[in-house]
Amino acid sequence: MEKRNILHFAVLIKKTLHHCPMWHANITVKHPFWWTKKAAIIGGQATYKKYGVIGGNQQLRKMRWREWWDKKGKFKKQNTKILERKQIRKPKLSNKLAEFVGIVLGDGGITERQITISLHHITDKQYSVFVSILIKQLFRITPAIYHHNIRSINAIVISRTELIEFCVKKLGLKIGNKIRQQVDIPDWIKKNEKYQIACIRGLMDTDGTVIIHSYKVKNKKYTYKKLAFTSGSRPLLKSTSEFLTKLKIKNRSAGRNKNDIRIDSKKDVKIYFELIGTHNPKHLKRYLK
Numbered sequence: 001m002e003k004r005n006i007l008h009f010a011v012l013i014k015k016t017l018h019h020c021p022m023w024h025a026n027i028t029v030k031h032p033f034w035w036t037k038k039a040a041i042i043g044g045q046a047t048y049k050k051y052g053v054i055g056g057n058q059q060l061r062k063m064r065w066r067e068w069w070d071k072k073g074k075f076k077k078q079n080t081k082i083l084e085r086k087q088i089r090k091p092k093l094s095n096k097l098a099e100f101v102g103i104v105l106g107d108g109g110i111t112e113r114q115i116t117i118s119l120h121h122i123t124d125k126q127y128s129v130f131v132s133i134l135i136k137q138l139f140r141i142t143p144a145i146y147h148h149n150i151r152s153i154n155a156i157v158i159s160r161t162e163l164i165e166f167c168v169k170k171l172g173l174k175i176g177n178k179i180r181q182q183v184d185i186p187d188w189i190k191k192n193e194k195y196q197i198a199c200i201r202g203l204m205d206t207d208g209t210v211i212i213h214s215y216k217v218k219n220k221k222y223t224y225k226k227l228a229f230t231s232g233s234r235p236l237l238k239s240t241s242e243f244l245t246k247l248k249i250k251n252r253s254a255g256r257n258k259n260d261i262r263i264d265s266k267k268d269v270k271i272y273f274e275l276i277g278t279h280n281p282k283h284l285k286r287y288l289k
Contacts, residue, residue, distance in 0.1 A: 088162045089140040090170070093188060096138060098195035099279075101171055102202020103131060105183060105236065110175045112164060117156040119206070121147055127205065127280040128154050139163060184235035196243050201276050203240060204229055210286035225287055227263040227272060230255070237261055247275055 091097055104110065108117045119128050128145065135143050135158060146155045167173040172186030189195040204227070211226040231237050237253070241261050244251045250268045254260040263269055269287070278284050 086160055086162065088160055088166065089138070090166055091138050093192075093195070095194055095198040096134060097171070098189050098192075098198040099202040100134060100138060101173065101186060101189060102199035102204075103134075103206050104167070104173060104202075105178065105185070105199075106203045106206030106208075106231075108206075109178070110164065110167065110173060112175060113159055113161060115158045115163065115167065117206075118151075118153045119156065121149075121152055121154045123282050124280065125154070127282065128156060130279050131156055179232040182233050182235050184233070185239045190239065197276050200240060200243060201278060203231075203236075204276070205278055205280040205283060207231055208283070210283050212286065212289075224266050225269050227269050228254070229261045230259055232259055244272075247271070249275075 103117060104115065107119060108115060117131055119131070132143055132145065135141060135156070139158075139160075141158055141160060141163070144157045144159070146157060147153075148155060164175070168175060172188065174181050174183055185196070185199055189199045208227060208229040211228055212223060213226050214221060214223045216222070229237075229240060231240075237259070241251055241253070244261070244263070249263060249271050250265060251261050251263050254262040263272055273287060278287075
């Protein structure tokens, strides 16, 4: 049977003027605005896919929700479970935990409720899988992944108050702006060479890059690879440079504001990949290319 939508008043006019029967068995009369809910859902899904958020003023929405929660929401019986903390696994100090710290110090951010690690949605797609698996292995948590099309990133998000406290009290990480607070590698990592190697790997895999440097001599083109690590935190740059030097990897400060650490020579780049290595396929591909 063919389905067609027609306005109800049009059917009534046809019936009145032409004395046509209503065919009640084959007609469903719907509310005049039956389609609005369906359209809203489709529009909301399209907006979220494109922008990573539902439309409207996000700050105002959060503020209104917080007002409702403080006045009414948290006192309702059905909402008491929201206040219960979800437990996490609290792992012992290890190479994997040190690498996680390096990742957070690189492309991570910590608030009072969440840890977010932001990676490029295309070039770091495979590395995002590694980071997600690492988090699950360490804390027994499956992180959420949100795609932000405009910013070209995948945000790996963990929402656990218990984890935030563990990261701050046990691991030495800080809530808030990393650059303003001039963060550094935590002492427990600095005291252990294996932990330092893992942490530097996490830093370089997130905030580092393999530079392909080309030049010509007598019309002959030469190409070699460099490594660069960028950060706005002076203590973090200093600690990274000192540890690379300890491993006999020559490095230097570079960039307009001296915010880069560069490993220039082919020999030193090779030593880096042999001693520290990478878990980011993007870096490995550019190095081996």
